[in-house]
Amino acid sequence: MAAESDSADDSFESSNPTPIGVKLGSTRTVLRYREADADEMTTVRTLTCLALYEDAITGDEKALFGEQAAAEYPDRVEYMLRSGLPEDDDRAELASRFFREQLSANGVPQDSAVVYAIPTMENDAGLENLTEVIESSDIGAHTMRAYPESLCGAIPAMGDGVEAVSDVFISVNMGSTNLEACAYRRGDQLVPFSTGSVTGNDVDRRIVANVEEETQGRVHVDLTTAREYKEEHGDVGDFEPFSDVIQQPGGGSHEFTIADSVVDALDWYLDAAVDEVANEFLPEPANDYMKVYQLSLGNDIALTGGMACIPGLPEEFQRRLSAELDRDVNVVVPDEPDLAAAEGARRIAEKLADQ
Numbered sequence: 001m002a003a004e005s006d007s008a009d010d011s012f013e014s015s016n017p018t019p020i021g022v023k024l025g026s027t028r029t030v031l032r033y034r035e036a037d038a039d040e041m042t043t044v045r046t047l048t049c050l051a052l053y054e055d056a057i058t059g060d061e062k063a064l065f066g067e068q069a070a071a072e073y074p075d076r077v078e079y080m081l082r083s084g085l086p087e088d089d090d091r092a093e094l095a096s097r098f099f100r101e102q103l104s105a106n107g108v109p110q111d112s113a114v115v116y117a118i119p120t121m122e123n124d125a126g127l128e129n130l131t132e133v134i135e136s137s138d139i140g141a142h143t144m145r146a147y148p149e150s151l152c153g154a155i156p157a158m159g160d161g162v163e164a165v166s167d168v169f170i171s172v173n174m175g176s177t178n179l180e181a182c183a184y185r186r187g188d189q190l191v192p193f194s195t196g197s198v199t200g201n202d203v204d205r206r207i208v209a210n211v212e213e214e215t216q217g218r219v220h221v222d223l224t225t226a227r228e229y230k231e232e233h234g235d236v237g238d239f240e241p242f243s244d245v246i247q248q249p250g251g252g253s254h255e256f257t258i259a260d261s262v263v264d265a266l267d268w269y270l271d272a273a274v275d276e277v278a279n280e281f282l283p284e285p286a287n288d289y290m291k292v293y294q295l296s297l298g299n300d301i302a303l304t305g306g307m308a309c310i311p312g313l314p315e316e317f318q319r320r321l322s323a324e325l326d327r328d329v330n331v332v333v334p335d336e337p338d339l340a341a342a343e344g345a346r347r348i349a350e351k352l353a354d355q
């Protein structure tokens, strides 16, 4: 028996832990890892939400998470990271529960080296709560580390390995609740900047208002529908009008076409994002680190986060930022901007697991 428990302990210190990258985002949570002997990378991507319900037979409290929770329990589903970080103990507990459910549903390996991509925000209590969620999880028996999301996201944009970690460059992360920008010098954050005033969620809210206006008050869509319009039809420069139908409670239906609502919201977002980066963020490194500033503006600027998935948006961001700065800057995006932070985190985990 003793030998058996020894071998169980040994497995925790195995020399072959699975490198895992994790991004617990306010809209979606993403995990990236390669299962033992698998050729393909596994990507787990779910909405960061949880719904609790009572088992009709046993009376036990049960939990549903992700898309299923959002679809079946729209009335009580909780997006516990809605503001980016778990605000209080209750949300931290819900986030832990969500993460546990997600890990066990996917059989994510416990013997793992895990790197978490975490947002850069001046919210110590929230960050502490997030740390709790991370530390209470079953994965990461070998290694557990956190790196800034905008660094992790830049990694797959800047090369096939982890070149970004030894580079000097600027990264801009376009999320649901935040716009982050930071200069990185060999992995070190210089003057991290974050604002909650230019976000993917703002675009959704604007789409709701625009749709109401565009349909002369006939159509009111909810935020989830607005987000879907943006994710499915959003396109900067090559937008096609689309139609949708609302069902009336009495049985009738009303078809309407959206031509400007999404485009206008994205246009606002681009101008506002360029303004924040050029006029709020960049003056800091320009003053405090003049040489680094010049060096990093001459290098590629990495653009990551879900909003960078919108076709044409990175190109237009580059164009407007160049115009605003009155110099040519070059913007690079990873293949899958919404998965990039998890992929970058996984690549760091790979290095850590090798040590």
Ligand SMILES: Nc1ncnc2c1ncn2[C@@H]1O[C@H](COP(=O)(O)OP(=O)(O)OP(=O)(O)O)[C@@H](O)[C@H]1O
Pocket: 024, 025, 026, 027, 028, 083, 084, 119, 174, 175, 176, 177, 178, 179, 199, 200, 201, 227, 230, 231, 304, 305, 306, 307, 308, 309, 310, 338
């Ligand atoms: N094709 C797409 N796939 C995923 N997200 C998209 C897509 N297009 C636009 N988005 C938007 O990107 C945002 C999500 O970005 P991301 O996943 O980087 O955010 P997050 O890390 O959860 O949020 P934050 O860091 O702000 O808390 C949402 O507003 C989402 O609607």
Ligand SMILES: [Mg+2]
Pocket: 025, 026, 119, 149, 175, 176, 305
């Ligand atoms: Mg984010």
